[in-house]
Amino acid sequence: xxxxxxxxxxxxxxxxxxxxxxxxxxxxxxxxxxxxxxxxxxxxxxxxxxxxxxxxxxxxxxxxxxxxxxxxxxxxxxxxxxxxxxxxxxxxxxxxxxxxxxxxxxxxxxxxxxxxxxxxxxxxxxxxxxxxxxxxxxxxxxxxxxxxxxxxxxxxxxxxxxxxxxxxxxxxxxxxxxxxxxxxxxxxxxxxxxxxxxxxxxxxxxxxxxxxxxxxxxxxxxxxxxxxxxxxxxxxxxxxxxxxxxxxxxxxxxxxxxxxxxxxxxxxxxxxxxxxxxxxxxxxxxxxxxxxx
Amino acid sequence: xxxxxxxxxxxxxxxxxxxxxxxxxxxxxxxxxxxxxxxxxxxxxxxxxxxxxxxxxxxxxxxxxxxxxxxxxxxxxxxxxxxxxxxxxxxxxxxxxxxxxxxxxxxxxxxxxxxxxxxxxxxxxxxxxxxxxxxxxxxxxxxxxxxxxxxxxxxxxxxxxxxxxxxxxxxxxxxxxxxxxxxxxxx
Numbered sequence: 001x002x003x004x005x006x007x008x009x010x011x012x013x014x015x016x017x018x019x020x021x022x023x024x025x026x027x028x029x030x031x032x033x034x035x036x037x038x039x040x041x042x043x044x045x046x047x048x049x050x051x052x053x054x055x056x057x058x059x060x061x062x063x064x065x066x067x068x069x070x071x072x073x074x075x076x077x078x079x080x081x082x083x084x085x086x087x088x089x090x091x092x093x094x095x096x097x098x099x100x101x102x103x104x105x106x107x108x109x110x111x112x113x114x115x116x117x118x119x120x121x122x123x124x125x126x127x128x129x130x131x132x133x134x135x136x137x138x139x140x141x142x143x144x145x146x147x148x149x150x151x152x153x154x155x156x157x158x159x160x161x162x163x164x165x166x167x168x169x170x171x172x173x174x175x176x177x178x179x180x181x182x183x184x185x186x187x188x189x190x191x192x193x194x195x196x197x198x199x200x201x202x203x204x205x206x207x208x209x210x211x212x213x214x215x216x217x218x219x220x221x222x223x224x225x226x227x228x229x230x231x232x233x234x235x236x237x238x239x240x241x242x243x244x245x246x247x248x249x250x251x252x253x254x255x256x257x258x259x260x261x262x263x264x265x266x267x268x269x270x271x272x273x274x275x276x277x278x279x280x281x282x283x284x285x286x287x288x289x290x291x292x293x
Numbered sequence: 294x295x296x297x298x299x300x301x302x303x304x305x306x307x308x309x310x311x312x313x314x315x316x317x318x319x320x321x322x323x324x325x326x327x328x329x330x331x332x333x334x335x336x337x338x339x340x341x342x343x344x345x346x347x348x349x350x351x352x353x354x355x356x357x358x359x360x361x362x363x364x365x366x367x368x369x370x371x372x373x374x375x376x377x378x379x380x381x382x383x384x385x386x387x388x389x390x391x392x393x394x395x396x397x398x399x400x401x402x403x404x405x406x407x408x409x410x411x412x413x414x415x416x417x418x419x420x421x422x423x424x425x426x427x428x429x430x431x432x433x434x435x436x437x438x439x440x441x442x443x444x445x446x447x448x449x450x451x452x453x454x455x456x457x458x459x460x461x462x463x464x465x466x467x468x469x470x471x472x473x474x475x476x477x478x479x480x
Binding site: 082087088090091112130131132134136137239240241246248249250251254255256257260264268272292 | 444
């Protein structure tokens, strides 16, 4: 019966066998080729990173180190931001650009500070990211800086067709820039507008390059890939505070280990009025906003 | 430049410590100040290890205060000062003046409401008399900025490193440039 049907559809046993063999060979070839950074063996990753260091050092004319540090055991990172303190000065935006080697032109910025009306509360329809008064804070306005919320239930990682973005064990949502095909599904899925696309060829002047890089973080990106906040993975996995935390002139930004009961983050969650952005979407962000006063 | 600053601070710190030691001994001889309750350790002591705290931001050449004040008899009447006219008090000025915080008998110290003498590098205890909830938040690292390591060595700032104690409210500051709006295709 099956043979007869095959004959009817015009595929001979020989043809079927050769196509099947070709498909199997193709599958095998793919499996032996490039692998995403989450399942690459340690020694291969180290070799790839060494190659990157050589390439970037030659390109920018300075000693570049690319870290491949993995997540620390017993650590899940979380962030807290005091919206009663933020004055909207955008120091964090530019500290982030300098630290994470974002493209200067076309402009890519991972942090976006929204100016909102105090009488309306948090209302994204009414938020203004382009405010430019003489001095801040302005009367009647408050400021909500947004970046990647590092959701536990991240919509962006679910829609990626190539598996180029995923959540690490320490809670950081990362992107493998070499596997990103630039389809921008993740940007459509993200409810916070936290992902940014390199529409043009990124420009990064050699004298402004931060040579302290991480393979999943601030290494230079190519045109046509998506990028976003990584909690300064090159700093946080080395035990340091992210750049935005250290630059904030009003001390509104807090960072630490969610699993450490003595951390600042846990104190804030347990003792302050905390809110999540778009909580109703059940994305479970690890980025908490709070009122410090 | 940075190294120079560090060295300057270190020299200043040594000088201040040496000087205040002498002064403390003198003060003890003239008038005994009540003891400060130190049952709560400073927040920058962790497991017996001292964390980094920058020195209080004195104006150049102003400290030690006793360099001038030693030869001046303290006048405790509330008045408009003829010296220190660069200091404008905007910090509950209707109810308080200099000697509510600065110690009249030993100018190199502050004093708490109870008369306990307090060195300038522990001024947070003075601030905390009124701003108790801020002091509590600062101790656990929620109020104020920390730099360094989230799981290790941190640098703390004193209240006075950010807030001018005479005018504690932050001054408005110019924002950095706004992001460029997205480009639209030209038709």
